[in-house]
Amino acid sequence: MSGRTGGTEAGRFHAWRAAIRIARRDAWRYKGRSALVLSMIALPIVGVSAADISIRSSELTKPQQITREMGAADARLTSGGMGHRALLQSPVDGASMPADQKSGDDGPVSAAGIAADQVDPRVALPPGAHWISDQSAYARVRTPSGLLDTWVREMKADDPIAVGMLTLDRGRFPRSGNEMIATRAFLKSSGLHVGSLVRTRGFDRTYRIVGAYELPDALDTEQLTALPGSFIAAYATAMKAARGSYDGGGGPPSYLVSVPGVFSWPMVEHANSLGVIVDSRAVLLHPPADEDVPFYRAAGRTGGGVQSSTSKATALAVPATVGGLAILEVCLLAGPAFAVGARRSRRQLGLIGANGGDRRHIRAVVLSGGLVIGVVAAVVGTVLGLVLTALLRGVLEDYVGKRFGGLTVRPLELLAIAGLAVLTGLLAAVVPAVNASRQSVLSSLTGRRGVRRAGRLMPVIGLAAVCLGAGLAVVGAARSDSVVVVGAGSALAELGVVALTPLLVGAFGRLGRWLPTAPRLALRDAVRNRGRTAPAVAAVLAAVAGTVAVATFAASQDRQDRDAYQARAPRGVYAVSSGSEQGRELGAVRAAVEKHFPVSGRVDVSRLVYGPKTCDLHSDGAGCGGFQLRVPPANVCPAERTTDPSQLSLAVRRSLASDWRCAGSYVQPAMDTEDGVTVGGPAVLHALGIRDGAAERALARGETVLFDRRYVDHGTIAFGLIPDMSKATLGDDTVAGPLTRVPVHVAAEKVPYGLVVVMPEKAAVAAGFRTVPLGSYFTTSRMPSGAQQQALAADLAQFGSDAQAHLEKGYESKASLVLLALSIFAGLVTVGAAGIATGLAQADAEPDLKTLAAIGAAPGVRRRLSGFQCGLIAAMGVLLGSVAGVLPAVGLRRAQLRQDWKAYHSAVDGGWGAAERAPHVPVVVPWPTLALLLVAVPLGAMLLAAAVTRSRPQVTRRAEG
Incomplete structure (x- = not known):
């Protein structure tokens, strides 16, 4: 019995081996048809394998991400912004809070979001530590076309600690205080090159670009890097001397630290007790247990960082659906392949039957054809996917804006994709194999075909x-x-x-x-x-x-x-406002705009001023006044009357969602004005494309127009006059003088482009205010080109204008x-x-x-x-x-x-x-x-x-x- 079983198994093995040999020879004999079938199966495999390799290559490992953020350092030390006040810190995301925070204080805050007293992070350095500083500031760099706002970083980029944070593309690292290196994105935007001199506005010192580099995690960043102490302090001093103040925007320096051993969690807690925030490589790679983190207990949270179901759904929706459709496409693309191949080989299959082969042997031959083509398609598709990804790697990296951590190949995933091709080949050959085995030997040898009619059951199943x-x-x-x-x-x-x-x-x-x-x-x-x-x-x-x-x-x-x-103005409108107290530079600014831009119209506007003419209108000096547009008590949103809206009843909270008093209406205006009040006439509405005939007629009659009905009180709006701004607190009514009421016309449109109030000149004077030129709205016949914008920036830089400008480009669809x-x-x-x-x-x-x-x-x-x-x-x-x-x-x-x-x-x-x-x-x-x-x-x-x-x-x- 066992001999028969062994003989049967051996016979089946020899039958399948013969079937595979026949299928291989048939595929090689009919190369054109085999190539078509192979292409049909391999085409989706190329795309799926290339997508898998690209996605996996773009996913950085935790050590790779840490290296791009802090190089080879063991930790980055940053001031907590609260002096020497002890802190509690999250080990994974840098969130922190004061260790002595009491109930009613503000909740957890980001270390980067505090502008209080700073502490020198080096007070937390352990013995034997080696460190380099890392600091950034914003500066206006002169270019061949004008001015370019960019980040300037101070860091010893060639120090071993900084390895991995940036990649030198050409040239060399700075060796002296008058040298810089620039990102390729900066060189492309500025028109400068390696060897060019860098000059900044208001600063007479020059620097030479000696190298070009890129940030692997932010390829589009425009940045310059100099040696520590060579730019930021001197530039800040020059800006303060010229303007009276300077905010570089980058904050105090942080320190990249290399220590003997690792920067452990107890060392982080010690630094926190000194007011220093620490991002430790060892802690980020191996966070402590939640019960060992005081921050989690005090803040009432855990370190899991569970992703919300909404973000999960958004992240998985498209890939899951498209991936499922792609797999379905793989199966369907191979559908016609073997059906046609089997019909083209029916004479050969008939010869197998004529020589004693039964239906099992015919099915085995057709299925072997699917197996052979599937295996070859799997190998070819996977290899082509890998080659395609390697060839397009630079394009893909530029598209996502960061370098891959490497060409990551996960064999199990590629094996599964290849297995899909083999399975597809076999499944696609099942029905042709069954149909071929059912045909008579005579019809197979003669090649006769009848009209094939669609079955009646399949449409019913399809409709269901x-x-x-x-x-x-x-x-x-x-x-x-x-x-x-x-x-x-x-x-x-x-x-x-x-x-x-x-x-x-x-x-x-x-x-x-x-x-x-x-x-x-x-x-x-x-x-x-x-x-x-x-x-x-x-x-x-x-x-x-x-x-x-x-x-x-x-x-x-x-x-x-x-x-x-939310547009700040109609597309193509250029809004410019003066940076000086009395608008003295506006004439030159307006002339420069009309010189370089395709201007089709101009509307000048002013702002309200309350107080004596001798006051510095941009300071809070003693004796200088101001005003505040008041919301009537009846129009104040109930949620704004309490410090904790969650204490309101559920019914009240739900009703606030449809309460017009609580509807958010703030839009960043193209020109910043005091409480959204703009002094002008009907031309302001024309420039902003506001079509409201009643509002235009009201402005022409000298009436004030209001676009936010929360401020209206029996047909008027109230200005709270503040005699001395140095003693005022925003929102504090106790320091305000008497209310000045102005009749208004309430417009139909709601706060267009952040415009709250438009007040004619004579209405402002009648209410006891003065007006000062603010700026102009320019309408253009076409969108200004990049060259025109750079030329305007160059002209404005020549006479040192601090004018604030905004060109509305509208929504830019990607x-x-x-x-x-x-x-x-x-x-x-x-x-x-x-x-x-x-x-x-x-x-x-x-x-x-x-x-x-x-x-x-x-x-x-x-x-x-x-x-x-x-x-x-x-x-x-x-x-x-x-x-x-x-x-x-x-x-x-x-x-x-x-x-x-x-x-x-x-x-x-x-x-x-x-x-x-x-x-x-x-x-x-x-x-x-x-x-x-x-x-x-x-x-x-x-x-x-x-x-x-x-x-x-x-x-x-x-x-x-």
Whole structure:
């Protein structure tokens, strides 16, 4: 018995070995067909493996991230900003709080967010420590085109401690105090180069650029680096002498420290007791237990840093859905491949049956063909994915704005991707293997084919899958937080559309009566041979569906960002305000703007001033007054009347969300004015594009116009006059003098571009105020170019203007580039899939083409027929894929809307969301992308197929058909 079993197993092994040898020889014999099949399976594998390697390479390990932040140092020491007051610190994110903080004090604060007394961090240095300082400040650097605001860093960049923080690209590191190195982004923006001299405005010292470098974690950063003590202190002194004050914006220096051993958690706690914050490499890599961290106990939190479900859903939604559709695409792309291959090899399979082979042997041969092609496609696709990533590494790094930690290859993941190709090859060969084994030997040897009709059960299953999948996607978006449900429903619905493809192809066939000869023949052939047409259409459908899903999601997100963008003025408007007390420089500034910009109009505005003319209008000197626009008590939001809104009842907190008194209305204006009051006339509204005839007429009559109704009180607004600003506290009514009331006209529009009040000159004088020139709004006939902006900056720098300016460029969409890239990618994949599928279909339809030649058809008919076959497959696939691809995008957007509403209600119920806007998550269909897919892709596929098709068929034996 065991001998029989062993013999049977040996026989099966020899049978499979023979089947694999036959499949390998068959694949090598028909190289063209094998290449098409291999390409169909390997094409998605290339993309998936390249994406996997790129994503893994861009993910830095914890040690790599620490090295980019602090080089080879063991710790970075920073002042806590509270003098020598002891601190409690989080070991992982740098958050801190005073050790003696009491109930009612402010909560935890970031060490970088405190501008109180500083302590020298070096007081916490352990014995034997080696250190270098690291400090940054903002400076205005002169360039060939004008001025460029940039960061200047002081650090000994060639010290061993700094290794890994920056990478020298060319040149050398600074050796003396008058040398600097510059990032490549700075050199590109400034027009300078290695060897150029660097000059800053208001500072007579010059520096020479001796090298170019990049920050591996921020490639787009514009920065200069000098030796410690060579720039920041001297520049700050010069700025204080010229302007009276200077805020470099970078804070005090921190210190990168190398110590014997490691900077342990007890050493961090000791530094905290001295008022110093420490980022320790050892602690970041191996954080202490939560119970050993006093900060967590005092702040009432843990160190887990659990990511919210909303951010998880947002981070996983698109990759999960698109990844699922990509896997589905891999399976569908191989669908027509082996069906055509098996039919092309049916004579060989018939010979196996004629020589004593049974159905098992025929199935083994066809399945072995899938195995051989799948293995080769897995190897080729994975290797090409690795090579493609290596070749495009620089492009990918520039796109994400940081260098990879290395070319990270995870063998198990690539093995899984390769296994998917092998599995795809086997699964795609299952149905052709079963069909081939069922054919009689006679029909296989003669090559006769009948009309293949679509089954009746498959359309029913497809329709049920579409309904069930769409229902799952809708329910998952409306009632579940799981992205898997949305993705699974979308994939099931797409499979249902694939199952319906033969029926839909038949429906398309009814259009043939209105078509010319060549497309009519192509359509009838597609309908007659649905067994080969449907898989080809499904392949194109899968390629398009994922792209349409991503494009729809990207277009919707872009619309959401566009709607959330708060413009400070209409696009192309240039607002400039004086930096001097009396606006003395405005004349020269206005002349420079009109010289360099394509100005189409100018509107001058002023500001209100209360107090004697002898006062410095920009100081809080004794005897100098001011004013404050008051909100009537009845219009104050109830949440602003308490220090803890959470103490209000839940019903009151929820009602505040719809209370107009609590609606947030602040928009950063193009020109900063006192309490949003601008002195001007109707021309101000014209310049800002505000179309309100009633408000224009009111300004023309000398009336004040109000855009925020919270300030109105029985038709007037109240100005609280402050006789002495040196004794005033913002919001303190006790130091204010009498209220001055001004009649107002309440405009229909709500705080356009941050404009609260527009007051005519005579109304301001009548209310007891003085006015001082503030600035001008310039309208332009076209957007000023970069060269024009740099030329203006150069002119302003010549006479030392401190004018504040803003050019409104409007919302700058990044989705257009994404959508364009997606459209091009979809076009290439779709044309490739359609071309490969059509090539296989043409191989299957070769007898029909030979029949056309035999009955005297013109040579061009073959070319036109091939072109229309490819175009029809692409058109049907694109049309169905566009419909199928919109569903997952809509589901994901609805899921995101639900998550946003949950966060909104949580904020409102907590009492802190009274001024929050209700969530706005639109769904936008990218019609230009769809139009490009529907028109350009089928047309391109048709022309490409017609171009590569031979006009005259090759004479062959009938048996080879």
